[in-house]
Amino acid sequence: MSCEAERCPSALVIGYGSSLRGDDQAGPMAAGQLSRLGFACRVAAQLTPELAADIAAARRVIFLDASVEVAPGEIAVLPLTPQPVASGPFDHHLTPAGLLQLAVDCYNWRGEAYLIAIGCDRFALGENCSTPAQRAIARAIRAVCDL
Amino acid sequence: MKKITIAPVSRIEGHAHITIHLREDGEVESTQFHVTQVRGFEKFVEGRPYYEMPGITARICGICPISHLLASAKTCDALMAVRIPPTAAMLRELIHCAQVVQSHALSFFHLSAPDLLLGMDFDPARRNVLGLAAKWPEQARDGIELRKFGQQIIERLAGERVHPSWIVPGGVASPLESEAREEILQRLPHAREIIRRTLELYKSMLDRFAEEVENFGTSATMWAALVDPAGNLQLYDGRIRFAGMNGELIGDAAPEQYGGAIAEASLADSYMKAPYYRPLGIPNGIYRVGPLARLNVAGCCGTPEADRELAEFRQRFGRVPASSFHYHYARLIEITYALERIKQLLDTPGILDSQVRARAEVNAAEGVGVIEAPRGTLIHHYKVDANGAMKWANLIVATGHNNLAIGRGVEQVARHFIDGNRLREGMLNRVSALVRAFDPCLSCSTHASGVLPLRIELRSASGAVLDELRS
Structure with missing residues (x-):
C-alpha cells in the first residue's frame, strides 16, 4: 500500500x-x-488524560476505535470537536471529544480531529479479529491515508 | 429506618458502594462499605508454572501492574533461592519509583484534585478532570505531565507502559541503556518543579479543609509499612514494621513471617478481605497502610528534599498525623522522595551494568515477596511442587489492609457530615472523598480468604428479611 505519511507530518493517530x-x-x-x-501513532487500551500532551503537538488527530454502530466490515469517518463531557463517574478514561477538550484547556490546542469508527461485531475474549473487522481495518488505514 | 446508597463510589479504582442507614430523626445509625467485584486469581493460578506468575498477577490491575510484577518476581526469586544482581535490584527500584510517581499523580491530580481545587460541594457533573482543566489548567497540565513522566520511565525501561514483561524471576530482562538514562535525567528537573509547586499550592489551601482534616478517619489505628534496617522509608525491600497509633514500635516481621503478624478476616457484606494485626485481633489490631502509614512508621525518608517536607508536615500536624485526609499530603511528599530516589539510582555506579539476571530452577517449595505498592504493603505468597507448578497462592493487597480502617472512616465522616433531614450532594461526596483519600484499588484487593462471603437476602417492601442464602 502506498501512503504519504509525510503529507501531514504533525498528524497523530491514536488507536485504542x-x-x-x-x-x-x-x-x-x-x-x-x-x-x-x-505515521506517528499511539496505542492505548483506553483514552487517558496523558494523551492530551501528545495531542498538543499535533495539528491533526485521528482516533481509531472499534464500533458496533457501523456495519461490520465498514467504517465511518466522523469529524470531531472538543466537548467538555466526561465519560462517566470513574474518570479513568475519556471520550475522544473529552480528550480533545483537555488538550484545549491545558495546552491551548487548535487543530482538526476525526474519529474513524471501525465496524465490528465480535468482542468475546480472544486475540483474533474477525474477517469483517480485518476488512474494516484495511479500509480504516486507507481512510487515514486519504484524509 | 431510611437508607442512602452511594453507588458507585466515583473516582476510585474498581467498584464499590456505600450503604448509610439513617434513624427516623435523620441521624446516621450505621454505614457499610461494600466492594462489589470479585476476582479469584489465587484459585485460577493453581497448576501454572511459577515463572508465569509475574505476567499473570500483573493483569490484576491496569493502574499498578508494576507493583504486582515486582512482588511476584521477588516471590519467584525466593522460590529459586537466588540473590539477584545488584544492578537488577536497582533497576527494579527505579521502575518502582516511576510507578509511585505516576500512580500518586493519578490519585492526586485526576481523582482527588477535583474535590480539593473545585470544592467538595462543586457541581458533581463538572467535578472531574475536565472540570479541573477548565478552571485550573496549569494544575491539570502538571498532573498530566507528572504522570506521563512516570509512565515514560516505565516505557523506556520495560518497553510498555502497562503489563510489561521486563521484570522477571531473577532480575530484569535487559540492562538500562545509556541513552535512556540520559533521557530520564533530562526530564527529571521538570517533574521536580511540578511537585514543588504542587506541594506549595496544597499547603496554602489546607486551612480550607480544617473540618475534613478533623473528621476524615481520625480514629485510633495501628500503622504498618516496610522499613529499611535503620527504620527509614523503604519502598522496594525491608521488613514489615507495625507501629501503634502514636508511632510506638509494636513489632517487626520479616516478609516470610508475615503470617505470624497478619491474619485475614472475611466480611459478610464485601468481597474484600479484612487483614488485621494477629496478636491484637479486631478492633485493636486494625491498621492502616499506604503513604501516610509509611511516613508515620518511618524515621525519615532518607532524601534531602522529602525530609524537609516531612519535617514541615510533622511540625504542622504532629509526629504521627492521624487524619486520613493527610494521605494526600503524604502522597505528595512521597512523589518528592521517588523523584529524588530516581536521581540517586541513576547516578549510582553500576546502574548501566549488563549483569541483570540470575538464573536457577526451583530450589524452594515456598516463597514470599513483599513491596510497598503506591497504596501500601503488597504481599505475594506462593507454594509450588517439585516441578515448579503452583499449588497455592495468597495475595494480600494494599487496599485490603485498609479495609477495616476505610469502614471506620466512612462511618465517622457520615456521622459528622450527613444530616438526613437536609441531604445535600456535597455531604455524600465527602463520604466518597474519604474513600478516595485512601486511593483504594479495589480491582486489586478483592481476593478470597477461604470461602467467599456471598450472601443473598430476600427482603419485603417494608425491608424485613424474608429469606437468606449464605455460601
Missing part, C-alpha cells in the same frame, strides 16, 4: 481498544500498521 477482546483491538491493530507506514 483491548487486545484481549476480539474485534476491540481493531483500533490498535490499524494504528500498528499505520506506524509502519510512518
Whole structure:
C-alpha cells in the first residue's frame, strides 16, 4: 500500500481498544500498521488524560476505535470537536471529544480531529479479529491515508 | 429506618458502594462499605508454572501492574533461592519509583484534585478532570505531565507502559541503556518543579479543609509499612514494621513471617478481605497502610528534599498525623522522595551494568515477596511442587489492609457530615472523598480468604428479611 505519511507530518493517530477482546483491538491493530507506514501513532487500551500532551503537538488527530454502530466490515469517518463531557463517574478514561477538550484547556490546542469508527461485531475474549473487522481495518488505514 | 446508597463510589479504582442507614430523626445509625467485584486469581493460578506468575498477577490491575510484577518476581526469586544482581535490584527500584510517581499523580491530580481545587460541594457533573482543566489548567497540565513522566520511565525501561514483561524471576530482562538514562535525567528537573509547586499550592489551601482534616478517619489505628534496617522509608525491600497509633514500635516481621503478624478476616457484606494485626485481633489490631502509614512508621525518608517536607508536615500536624485526609499530603511528599530516589539510582555506579539476571530452577517449595505498592504493603505468597507448578497462592493487597480502617472512616465522616433531614450532594461526596483519600484499588484487593462471603437476602417492601442464602 502506498501512503504519504509525510503529507501531514504533525498528524497523530491514536488507536485504542483491548487486545484481549476480539474485534476491540481493531483500533490498535490499524494504528500498528499505520506506524509502519510512518505515521506517528499511539496505542492505548483506553483514552487517558496523558494523551492530551501528545495531542498538543499535533495539528491533526485521528482516533481509531472499534464500533458496533457501523456495519461490520465498514467504517465511518466522523469529524470531531472538543466537548467538555466526561465519560462517566470513574474518570479513568475519556471520550475522544473529552480528550480533545483537555488538550484545549491545558495546552491551548487548535487543530482538526476525526474519529474513524471501525465496524465490528465480535468482542468475546480472544486475540483474533474477525474477517469483517480485518476488512474494516484495511479500509480504516486507507481512510487515514486519504484524509 | 431510611437508607442512602452511594453507588458507585466515583473516582476510585474498581467498584464499590456505600450503604448509610439513617434513624427516623435523620441521624446516621450505621454505614457499610461494600466492594462489589470479585476476582479469584489465587484459585485460577493453581497448576501454572511459577515463572508465569509475574505476567499473570500483573493483569490484576491496569493502574499498578508494576507493583504486582515486582512482588511476584521477588516471590519467584525466593522460590529459586537466588540473590539477584545488584544492578537488577536497582533497576527494579527505579521502575518502582516511576510507578509511585505516576500512580500518586493519578490519585492526586485526576481523582482527588477535583474535590480539593473545585470544592467538595462543586457541581458533581463538572467535578472531574475536565472540570479541573477548565478552571485550573496549569494544575491539570502538571498532573498530566507528572504522570506521563512516570509512565515514560516505565516505557523506556520495560518497553510498555502497562503489563510489561521486563521484570522477571531473577532480575530484569535487559540492562538500562545509556541513552535512556540520559533521557530520564533530562526530564527529571521538570517533574521536580511540578511537585514543588504542587506541594506549595496544597499547603496554602489546607486551612480550607480544617473540618475534613478533623473528621476524615481520625480514629485510633495501628500503622504498618516496610522499613529499611535503620527504620527509614523503604519502598522496594525491608521488613514489615507495625507501629501503634502514636508511632510506638509494636513489632517487626520479616516478609516470610508475615503470617505470624497478619491474619485475614472475611466480611459478610464485601468481597474484600479484612487483614488485621494477629496478636491484637479486631478492633485493636486494625491498621492502616499506604503513604501516610509509611511516613508515620518511618524515621525519615532518607532524601534531602522529602525530609524537609516531612519535617514541615510533622511540625504542622504532629509526629504521627492521624487524619486520613493527610494521605494526600503524604502522597505528595512521597512523589518528592521517588523523584529524588530516581536521581540517586541513576547516578549510582553500576546502574548501566549488563549483569541483570540470575538464573536457577526451583530450589524452594515456598516463597514470599513483599513491596510497598503506591497504596501500601503488597504481599505475594506462593507454594509450588517439585516441578515448579503452583499449588497455592495468597495475595494480600494494599487496599485490603485498609479495609477495616476505610469502614471506620466512612462511618465517622457520615456521622459528622450527613444530616438526613437536609441531604445535600456535597455531604455524600465527602463520604466518597474519604474513600478516595485512601486511593483504594479495589480491582486489586478483592481476593478470597477461604470461602467467599456471598450472601443473598430476600427482603419485603417494608425491608424485613424474608429469606437468606449464605455460601
